[in-house]
Each structure stands twice: as structure tokens, then as C-alpha cells.
Amino acid sequence: MKKMMMMAMLFVASTTAFAADSDALKAILGAKSYTEAQNLIQSTLNQLANDEEKAKAYNAVVELAYKKFAKEDEVNTTNRMLKQNDPVDIEGMNAAGLAAIDAAIECDKYDNMPNAKGKVKPKFHKDNQQRVSAIRVAIINSGVDASNNKDNKTAVKYFAKYLESAESSLFSDIDISKDANLGIASYYAGRCAVMEKDYKAASKYLDKALADTAKQVRESAFELKLYAMRLSQQTAADSAQYIIDMKELYAKYPANDQVFGSLGDAYLQQGKIAELTQLCDDRLAKEPNHGLSIIYKGMICMNDKKFDEAIAAFEKVSPSNPAYPQVVYNRGVCRLNKASDFREKNSDSRTGSMSPANELQFKALLNEAKNEFEKCRELDPEHKLTNWVYLLRSIYYNLGDEAKAKELESL
Numbered sequence: 001m002k003k004m005m006m007m008a009m010l011f012v013a014s015t016t017a018f019a020a021d022s023d024a025l026k027a028i029l030g031a032k033s034y035t036e037a038q039n040l041i042q043s044t045l046n047q048l049a050n051d052e053e054k055a056k057a058y059n060a061v062v063e064l065a066y067k068k069f070a071k072e073d074e075v076n077t078t079n080r081m082l083k084q085n086d087p088v089d090i091e092g093m094n095a096a097g098l099a100a101i102d103a104a105i106e107c108d109k110y111d112n113m114p115n116a117k118g119k120v121k122p123k124f125h126k127d128n129q130q131r132v133s134a135i136r137v138a139i140i141n142s143g144v145d146a147s148n149n150k151d152n153k154t155a156v157k158y159f160a161k162y163l164e165s166a167e168s169s170l171f172s173d174i175d176i177s178k179d180a181n182l183g184i185a186s187y188y189a190g191r192c193a194v195m196e197k198d199y200k201a202a203s204k205y206l207d208k209a210l211a212d213t214a215k216q217v218r219e220s221a222f223e224l225k226l227y228a229m230r231l232s233q234q235t236a237a238d239s240a241q242y243i244i245d246m247k248e249l250y251a252k253y254p255a256n257d258q259v260f261g262s263l264g265d266a267y268l269q270q271g272k273i274a275e276l277t278q279l280c281d282d283r284l285a286k287e288p289n290h291g292l293s294i295i296y297k298g299m300i301c302m303n304d305k306k307f308d309e310a311i312a313a314f315e316k317v318s319p320s321n322p323a324y325p326q327v328v329y330n331r332g333v334c335r336l337n338k339a340s341d342f343r344e345k346n347s348d349s350r351t352g353s354m355s356p357a358n359e360l361q362f363k364a365l366l367n368e369a370k371n372e373f374e375k376c377r378e379l380d381p382e383h384k385l386t387n388w389v390y391l392l393r394s395i396y397y398n399l400g401d402e403a404k405a406k407e408l409e410s411l
Contacts, residue, residue, distance in 0.1 A: 021056075022049045028057045034064035034099055051113035058107035059124045065100035066131045069093055075140055096140050097135040098161055104128040105168045112169060129170055136162050140181055142189065152192040156201070159189035163208060166327060183212025187221050194224065199232035226262050242266060257292055264296050273300055291321040298330065307334040307341075325379040329386035332372030341366035363399060370395045383411070 021029070024040075024047035031037035037060050048054050063102065072093035075086050105123075111122040143158035162185045166176045186208035193202035206228065209221035229246070233239045246263040253259050260283065267276035277300060280293035287293075298313030311334050317327045342365055346358040354362060373395065376388035383389050389411045396405035 001123045022047060022053060024048050025053045025057055029060050031060065031064065032062050034068065034096060034103075037061045037064055038099065052115065054243075055107050055110035055113075055124060058103045058110065059128070061103035062100050062107060062124075062128055062131060065096045065103060066135070068096035069100055069135055069138070072096070073134075076138075078227075079153040086221050090142075093138070094158070097139055097142075098157075100135055101139075101161060101165050104132045105165065105170055108168065108170045117146075125170070129174075132170060136165060140185060142191075143185070147188060147192055152195040155192040156189055156196060159185045159192065160205070163189060163205070183209050183214060183221075186212070187217055190221065190224055190228065194228050194231070197231075199228045202228040203232070215366070222256075223258065226258055230262065239266070239270060242270075243270070261292055264292065268296070268299065273303075276300065289316075289318070291317055291323070295323060295327060300325075302330060302334055305337070307338050310334045325376060325385045328372055328375050328379060329388060332369050332376060332391065334386070335365065335369035335372055336395070339369055356358060366395050366398055370399070 005304045012341050024044040027044070028037050028040045031040060036059070041061065045054065045057075048057060054093075072089050075088040076090065076093065078084060079086055079088060107124050107128060108122070111124050112120055114120055140156045140161050143155045143162070146152070146155035146158060159373055163182070165171070166179060166182060185203050190202040190209060191207035193199070193205060203225055206221045206225040210218055212221070229242060229249075233242050238292045243263070243266050246259065246266055250256075250259045250263050260279075264276055264279060267273070267279065276296055280290075280296050283290050283293045284297075294313055294316050298317075301307075301310035301313060311331055312330045312335070314327050317324060321327065339362060342350070342358075343354065343362050346354050346362070348354070370392065373392040376383075376386050377392065380386050380388065389408055393405050393408040396402070396408070
């Protein structure tokens, strides 16, 4: 009796181990195209017997999609290398490639589930890893082609798939940090996302590019990230969040003047003068000659019409500072405002005239402003950075030098 029971148990075990594929899986394995297999999985996934069958089902999609991809990719590669123009279904190749990647990732998920004995024995991992690796190379090229054709939405899709697949379990046993294309793909995904005005996605992609080993990629990504963050301010809530994000970024990169300037500009534009003052004071406590902090302090005084204090601050800025032309321009504006204020306070309310002594002092103040704007003229001759032309012309008219004023009219 005991022997018969053991035989019965063995029979059950054998039927379990060698159970036939379910009808749902048979239908999927018999599909003629990857799209047919995809549709069958979508409608019958719950009818598949177990994780092993689900892995087989998704692997069938991989095989069919890869077959389509490889066929078109071979023609496309030959065309590129030999400069031929044989017919190739680029759109179909890319669609099949993306489908193969998605299916391979799903397959790997189920392929790594413990079997009935509690053991993990993946069957499709290595083959699918090799297939997807080949597809990812083509996906990069397709992203570049789409970007060159100004189809930024499609380009983002390709670059994003390249990045997402790198982080999947399919490549968990490979050091993706050695992938030289990750940084470039991240940068271009961010760049194309900016073009599509999807600034949050752009910032996310660019974060990945910041970890690239190439300095040029990191620097370009950083500039573009700041740009994307600034453009993301569409509402008052966005602007509030922008300051929070910039503060976090500044805490991470305390020596980066691009970040400091972005945060300072945000404070200035949103009227948060106390916060800007504190930001500058903290930086100056650590770095007494920090140019941007000095400039902001000068701008705060300038906005408060404390022109002498503003001029004193601006005069501390080194001529080697990239913003020096704007600093000199601001000094000129302060001196011109001083002259205007002096004339307003010392003019006869009925005639508008001043005493000879006050007239001399007024012209002395105008000459101080004139000298600043002439300096601007030297630093920025094509007036691309500052609008010195209009103000300098106005000063010459007020000084009675019509010849020089008319000379500037052509500019």
C-alpha cells in the first residue's frame, strides 16, 4: 500500500514537471508577428499557467520583434556603410526594436522568479541581453536622426528607452557605468525634452548626464539643466518650487557661480530682498571678494536709490569679472540718477532753471556718468550687453555737445 502511494506521488510529480503548455501559451507561441503575440498576451495573460509560461510568452515577442528589427537593421547598416539606398522600413525597425526591449524586460522579470522548488534559473536572460544590446545601439542612432530632423518628441522616446533599459534587471549583471553612450544619450534626451517644453523630464534626464566622465558633457548638461529649471516657472507655485530646487542645488554645488546667480536672480525677480541679502552676506563671509555677491549688494542699493552705496559696491568688482561691462553700466546709471535727483531738487519750480553754481555741479555729475558710459563704449562697442548708446547721447545733449550726440544717433 505504501509502495502504491509513493508511485502515485511520483506520477503526480511527473505530470507537474512535464505539464503541457496551456492553450493560451500555445496560441502566443504560434503567432506569426510580434504584434499578434503582443495582442494575445494582453488578452490572455491571466490564463497563462505560471511565471515560467509568462516568461516564455514574452520571450516569443522578443524573438519575433528582434527578427523584424534585425532584418531591417542589416539593410540600414549596409546603406550607411556603402552609401546605398536600398529600401528599408526604418519606422518598422524602430517599432520592433522598442517592442523587443519592452518584452525582454518583462520576460526577464518572470524569468527570474523562483520555480516550484524555490530556485531561480533564468532561461532567456543572456540571449535577450545580447539582442537588446544590439537594438540599443540602433536606438541611439535613431534618436540622433530624429533630433537632426527636429522630431524631438520621437528623439526623446528613443533616448529615454536607451536609458530606461540600462537600469532594468536585464543589465543588472553588467557595470553600466562603463557605457560611454549613457551621458550623451542623457544630455540629448534632456535637450530634446527642453525643445518639447517638458522641463521636468529634461531636468531628470540631465541629472544622469551630470554623472558622465566627460567634462564637456557634464558642463553642457549643467547649463542646460539650469536653463530648463528656469523655464519651468509657469505659475506662482512653479516659481516657489524653483527657489526650493535652486537652494537644494546650491547646497550641493556651493562653489558654482551659475547656481548662485540663478538663485540670486530668482530672489531679485521675486522681490525676496532679505533672502538675497542673506545669501550674499553668507557668501561674502567666506569669500570677501566674491564678485556676484558684491554685484547683487550693489543692485539692492541701486533699487533702494542708495546710489552712493551702490557705486561703492560696484567699484569693488574686478575688471576681470565677466559681468564687468554691466557693472560699469550700472555705475553710470547710478551717477546719472544722482545728476537727475540733483537737478530736480535744485531747479526753480516755475522756470526749471538752476543757479550758475548748481548748474556747474549738475554738469560735473553728468560728466561722471558720461565717463562711465564711455567706458561701456570701450568694453561693449556693439552695445550687445548694455544699452549705453541712448543714455550717453542724452548726456551729450544735456552737456550741450550736439556734435557728439548726433554722432551717436546713427547707432
